[in-house]
Amino acid sequence: MPIELRIDHQCPQCGAPAVLEESDRLYRCGFCKVASYLLPRDVARYVLPHRAPADRDLTYVPYWRFKGTIFTCGTEGVRHRFADESHCAVDDPAFPPSLGLRSQALRLKFVTPATTGCFLEPIGDQRQALAFFTRRQASRQPPPIYLQTRVGESLSLIYAPVYQRGRRLYDGVLNRPLAHNAQAPPPETHPGGPAGDHLRFIPALCPSCGRDLEGRRDTLVLTCRHCDRLWRATSKGLEEIHTAEVPMPGAADVYLPFWRIRARVEGIPLASFADLARLANLPTVPKADWESRRFHFWAPAFKVRPATLLVLARTLTLAQPAVAPLEKLPRQQLLAVTLPVAEAVDSLKVVLAVVARPPRRYHPRLAAVRIRPRSAMLAFVPFTIAPHEYLQPGLKLAVNKNQLALAGNL
């Protein structure tokens, strides 16, 4: 089961203390009531709390930490496994290869320019770190592996404090020697410096009308119910996003967000609806206009258990529902967008794997397939709420409410 890191935080407005979870984005201060939206510049950076003696200079050792689902496809079809792992981001045997369980047991702090100490430079970038975790996971499965990808919930850097006493290195969390033979590396071995500025808080106010924006604490899209607009936080600030809906007959209780992605697929013909019908071996007679109907991938825009992610993505992708621009926000609940489009794009090859029939014919070809996203749109699909399920009769979809448990409560 996933464990959310907990982070000690102070309200950027009034300084009141708060404890955040790592997925938190929209934070409303319990004291001054001001809402702000948290925006890491690239990856979130945290430090483990230290108990080092005051006269020691701290060095912070970076660890990449990945939490998410790794999908693989081999001779036995598509498999998935949840991963919550860390590995040292500098190459030096003096430092432990992973953080172990410490990051889960302790309350972390954000790295801010005020955090004192020397921060060692991590080797590689986010892409390389993610590739490492994916490879490591796939290496635990018997070959052949035709496809390995991850749908990440988070990649972060966690810095562990160490300090030197004599020639020995000490763990600044436990205040104990790191390992009986851990010698301090010469200071010039690793580049490092003071903590950078990697975190921004922007006011959660509608740029159009100035009212408070709404959303669940982990949402990626903020709603203004006053002027009916949706906003996404980017490095340049809040940006309005235009969305679509899937018109369906009948009443709706809740709208679930999906990414509708147009992509160029190389290695397997998949540009039109007719290509999809052939790939999925649909038992219907192709219609004349299928060759000219453009194909789109569909994937959930919310965190959901891996098996449900695949069912939803497969059903919507096979249905290729028509969309209409969403002129006015529905009064019904909108499920929070919690899965960024980049993560949805990462899942597309797995979607391809569960759509293709027969699998034996297509799965070995997946290694050579490239999927290049061209454009994406957020589209809301109406569902009704039954006691235990969300239902979409038009798509013959029933999603057990417990399956959405990972996404929190509506």
Ligand SMILES: [Zn+2]
């Ligand atoms: Zn406050």
Ligand SMILES: [Zn+2]
């Ligand atoms: Zn507004």
